[in-house]
Amino acid sequence: MNRLRVVPTRRHGQERLYVCGTDGRNVAWYDREAARVNLLSEDRRDDVLHALGPFLTGPVTVGPPSVPTPAELARLTLHPDDDLAPNRPGEALVIDLDRDPGPARRLRPDPRRRALAAEQAVGAALDDLEGGGWHSLHSLPLPGGDRVHHLVIGPAGLFCVRALYARRQRVLVADPMVTVGRREAQPLLRRVRADADRAAHALTAQVHAVLAVVEAARLDVLAPPRRIRVLRDTDLAGLARLGGVLKPADVEALHAMARDRHTWLRV
Template identity: 50%
Template sequence: MRGLEVVPSGRPGRGRLYVNRPDGRAVAWYDRRTNRISVLADDRREAVLAALRPYLSGGWTIGPPPVPTAADLRRLTLRTDQDLAPNRPGERLLGELAYGSPGSRTRHRMRQELRARERMGAELDLLEESEAHWRALHDIPLPGLGLLDHLLIGPPGVLVVRTVPGRRQRARVGDLLLTVGRGEPTPDPRWIRRAATYAARVLTAPVTPVLALADASRVEVAPTVRDVLVLQPPTAAATLTAAPVTLKPPDIEALFTLARTHPTWSGG
């Protein structure tokens, strides 16, 4: 079969490789964790193998797919331009820095924000790669709110994460405002609560708001802040993996499939 395209299901090096027709519909996929190729129609086997040949290694197997879950069926109809999973941490900032023309002060601030998002994003991606049943997304557009830095789905539940550069200064988290060093207070605690409320509505699941302070010398959290989780790289993953389990693996996959779909957020 001619015109097949190999498309990753997430960031490079993880997850599945899908073999899609020109219209974006999948005819097969290669699961790199199990080294198995699942083909939807046996008469396309040779064409699928030809498309995947550069990506295969070791003792791979090929055959019909297992009975698909609801999440699998939803993913098979997802067009590549609707998939948020390939987004890198700070994807939008990378584009603005590369192709925009901000002033020097704005560019410096954007670079600080990008480093913070990349650092936190790398920790979440490593958690996804090294631990079972964790899924991370980055740069999710929320109508009326802007861009959500990270969304994490795992055994403890769904978490929305706003990352703030600590700039090696003391950070103070209050009920309504966040202050880093001697800078002006910002409404990040209120913003992440609103983002969590929006995400809970569109995903129909409880969502925990999270503030991640990257490179802060010290973080002080007001005792009245009980609904917002405050994390710091590089200890964020250890905190998350120690949290109580609330979601089972099938629920994690179903929520991840829903969350990675762009229309999920635009239609909320």
């Protein structure tokens, strides 16, 4: 008997447990809210129920799933190693810090830890949109070692979000330059727009650029920047109040495409 493993995921704010074979392919999933085990292969019924045994909370219905949507079919055929949905906010920084934590004593705080704190704060704000027809993805790898900090997909469209740590500092935005505290100004808005353009190319859809400023003491935007929103991390929830432009099926299809690692190899 091939060993099966159970992988928990969240979808629309609801938990699902996927049952995978040793090759990473899904053979079933358990929807707790519907109390239903959906089998992709009837001959694995006993194995699946045995693997799910510790997780079942009561009587369940067992049987083949309804006809999957294209987005669900893409999710079911996606190998776990290529699925970016489980990435935590700042995933790349977490891995980098685990590999090289740096000296125990430093004269100045490690900038990677500040960047990680910013991405975690922004990621938490975007994850709070889940359940309202939105999906958020984090730390999406791009060719050349670059990455998209966050991508959020929902009824109002697609938003590529870059986090900026600015705790207790003044942030001055004069497109394309961004000045944090007393540091030298950097053309950060060009980078944010470039991230959104690469995401748009990968997904063949319009992607809006967002710079999320975390914990700034003051945020001054001299003039509305071109093709980009500059928001505090506490204002990101406002994205959910923008007008709807995408149908639920479009949101699901774009999310299925964006979570696939191969989608980002061509940008």
